[in-house]
Amino acid sequence: MHRLSEVYDNVTSQTIEESSIVKLLHEYGSHVFDSTASEMKDIVSAARFFSHMPLEGFVADVGAGEGAAALGIALLCERPVLAIELIAERAARISASAERFGIESLEAVAGDAFDTDLSGAAGLYMNSPFFSKEVPAFMDKLARECRPGTRLFAVNAIVSDLARDPRLRPVPAEGLRYCTAAFELA
Numbered sequence: 001m002h003r004l005s006e007v008y009d010n011v012t013s014q015t016i017e018e019s020s021i022v023k024l025l026h027e028y029g030s031h032v033f034d035s036t037a038s039e040m041k042d043i044v045s046a047a048r049f050f051s052h053m054p055l056e057g058f059v060a061d062v063g064a065g066e067g068a069a070a071l072g073i074a075l076l077c078e079r080p081v082l083a084i085e086l087i088a089e090r091a092a093r094i095s096a097s098a099e100r101f102g103i104e105s106l107e108a109v110a111g112d113a114f115d116t117d118l119s120g121a122a123g124l125y126m127n128s129p130f131f132s133k134e135v136p137a138f139m140d141k142l143a144r145e146c147r148p149g150t151r152l153f154a155v156n157a158i159v160s161d162l163a164r165d166p167r168l169r170p171v172p173a174e175g176l177r178y179c180t181a182a183f184e185l186a
């Protein structure tokens with residue numbers, strides 16, 4: 001098991017601020033990801049949130065970029081992680097990072113999240129991959145395809161778009177900030 005996962009297991013009773021996991025992840029991340037400490041904290045919060053979901057299934061990073069969140073979540077959460085990224089070069093970089101660091105639970109696919117089967121997802125990580133005007137259509141897809149109880153961890157602008165959707169209800173999560181929110185599909 002990866003060193004970070006062991007650290008994570010040892011700090012589950014502490015708050016994120018008290019724990020050394022954020023510092024460690026950031027130190028580790030500085031070699032892998034170009035993320036700030038705050039972003040790392042959000043990734044830790046998301047990983048914890050996804051570790052305690054009611055449904056069986058994988059975690060999808062919708063619009064995974066170069067994989068900072070997908071790699072961090074895969075390191076810290078026992079669930080399989082599917083990183084979906086429209087730009088093929090970015091998806092390839094995620095695959096290369098996963099291979100380099102031996103993260104077997106992470107699969108990166110190059111493609112459009114609107115065309116990806118998400119019926120097996122128990123949780124979705126969404127760091128504002130879409131413009132606001134695209135969010136209702138994506139929510140239509142989730143409502144059609146995903147099971148009630150599917151969890152969403154939202155980051156940045158998409159938080160307010162999702163907060164307006166009547167098919168989602170807010171759920172508690174540790175370490176939420178003004179720019180992060182957690183939801184469940186009704």
Ligand SMILES: C[S@@+](CC[C@H](N)C(=O)[O-])C[C@H]1O[C@@H](n2cnc3c(N)ncnc32)[C@H](O)[C@@H]1O
Pocket residue numbers: 061062063064065066067068069070084085086087090111112113114126127128129130
């Ligand atoms: C803000 S970045 C998110 C990065 C990553 N989730 C993270 O937090 O580390 C948004 C990404 O979503 C991708 N994206 C936009 N529309 C998409 C779509 N329809 N399907 C898949 N990826 C998409 C963009 O190419 C971009 O890389």
